[in-house]
Amino acid sequence: MKYTLIFLTLFSCLFLSAQEDDLLSEIDTDSLGYNYATAAFKGLKIVNIESTKLVAEKEMTLIVSHRFGSIENGFDSFFGLDDAVTRLNFVYGVTDAINIGVSRSSFQKIYETSFKYRLVRQKENGFPFTIVGFNSILVNTALEKENLPKLEFKDRLGYTVQLLISKKVSTKLSLELAPTFFHDNFVAYDEQHNSQYAIGFGGRQKLGKRWSINVDYGWHLNRADNSPFKNPLSIGFDLETGGHVFQMHFSNAQAMNTNGFLGQATGDWSDGNIYFGFNLSRVF
Amino acid sequence: MKKTTILYTLLISTLFCCSYSSEDDLTEDIIIEDFVNYEDNIKSIIDNNCINCHSNPPINGAPMSLITYNDVKNAVENRGLISRVSSTDAAFGMPFGGPRLPQNLIDLVILWEQEGLIEN
Numbered sequence: 471m472k473y474t475l476i477f478l479t480l481f482s483c484l485f486l487s488a489q490e491d492d493l494l495s496e497i498d499t500d501s502l503g504y505n506y507a508t509a510a511f512k513g514l515k516i517v518n519i520e521s522t523k524l525v526a527e528k529e530m531t532l533i534v535s536h537r538f539g540s541i542e543n544g545f546d547s548f549f550g551l552d553d554a555v556t557r558l559n560f561v562y563g564v565t566d567a568i569n570i571g572v573s574r575s576s577f578q579k580i581y582e583t584s585f586k587y588r589l590v591r592q593k594e595n596g597f598p599f600t601i602v603g604f605n606s607i608l609v610n611t612a613l614e615k616e617n618l619p620k621l622e623f624k625d626r627l628g629y630t631v632q633l634l635i636s637k638k639v640s641t642k643l644s645l646e647l648a649p650t651f652f653h654d655n656f657v658a659y660d661e662q663h664n665s666q667y668a669i670g671f672g673g674r675q676k677l678g679k680r681w682s683i684n685v686d687y688g689w690h691l692n693r694a695d696n697s698p699f700k701n702p703l704s705i706g707f708d709l710e711t712g713g714h715v716f717q718m719h720f721s722n723a724q725a726m727n728t729n730g731f732l733g734q735a736t737g738d739w740s741d742g743n744i745y746f747g748f749n750l751s752r753v754f
Numbered sequence: 755m756k757k758t759t760i761l762y763t764l765l766i767s768t769l770f771c772c773s774y775s776s777e778d779d780l781t782e783d784i785i786i787e788d789f790v791n792y793e794d795n796i797k798s799i800i801d802n803n804c805i806n807c808h809s810n811p812p813i814n815g816a817p818m819s820l821i822t823y824n825d826v827k828n829a830v831e832n833r834g835l836i837s838r839v840s841s842t843d844a845a846f847g848m849p850f851g852g853p854r855l856p857q858n859l860i861d862l863v864i865l866w867e868q869e870g871l872i873e874n
Binding site for chain 1: 843
């Protein structure tokens with residue numbers, strides 16, 4: 471019941487800000503014109519966490535992501551090349567402010583559909599933040615009935631509700647805050663509550679015309695004691711090359727879906743157990 | 755207005771689908787009569803989880819097959835099978851790409867080793 475209430479509050483907030491957006495934009499068309507802050511982030515993701523960028527109307531973006539295995543095993547697995555997981559993610563822009571996406575990740579064979587919608591845009595002399603909502607539903611198809619005899623389909627499902635609040639502080643620096651609620655109907659670690667809360671932090675600092683350094687961190691708020699999972703910290707570079715955005719990074723999370731990297735990151739920066747990875751996005 | 759309709763639909767569908775399971779809720783107790791043995795207890799675990807790749811010949815980069823008793827015994831003794839299946843490190847653990855096996859099955863394999871890797 472508690473969670474129902476939290477949910478309702480959260481969504482009422484969304485509802486209110488959506489209205490505010492409509493009103494504000496109506497005023498502005500008559501008087502000032504648009505002075506929106508553009509391109510706070512170049513990629514649809516900062517590293518792991520979704521950014522406030524959306525795909526433009528009627529455009530399709532394919533994001534191919536890889537996370538190699540741990541680099542700590544060195545040449546034995548060629549710094550993780552042998553143990554890579556992959557995610558293919560198609561995102562389509564229904565409008566400039568509404569995106570839908572489908573993806574398949576080889577990490578636990580997860581299918582995911584996502585829904586990303588912009589509520590408010592940052593404006594010069596106007597609203598100081600861009601706020602985007604992100605929801606997704608995940609299906610973990612790697613759970614096996616042979617191993618878990620009482621498995622039902624609903625146990626495979628997971629959900630994400632996330633607010634992405636970004637601010638382009640200057641032409642070079644953008645920051646993001648991402649309060650997140652996510653729920654996995656099945657958790658492998660018995661002590662872990664299925665409903666989980668996290669706050670994501672992210673930032674992008676431009677270093678040159680075509681490249682920038684990106685960092686994001688997920689702070690899990692109700693992780694069980696002695697859980698084998700860690701908070702994900704990722705550091706990477708964005709490189710823009712024409713129609714591609716190429717993001718290379720190191721992260722201690724191998725999973726690429728929101729529930730995965732926030733809830734099930736297993737690496738550890740302090741002992742060098744981190745993963746190299748990249749996201750490659752291509753617009754069609 | 756359309757936006758809010760979609761939002762509330764999502765909200766409602768989310769609320770009705772939440773359930774709260776963890777590993778203990780979905781597994782059953784395994785009853786072993788005297789000793790754990792390969793034929794009755796271990797082979798099914800290996801067949802369900804490993805031989806997709808650890809077939810004969812092995813595929814997807816797997817280095818050895820796990821089809822026969824001798825394959826599995828050799829993997830436990832010389833190739834760290836138990837450390838791979840019990841690892842919580844997603845990139846080192848097996849089955850590759852996860853999820854980790856339920857703890858009761860891992861415990862069964864460990865017990866099998868402790869009791870001397872009995873065949874049948």
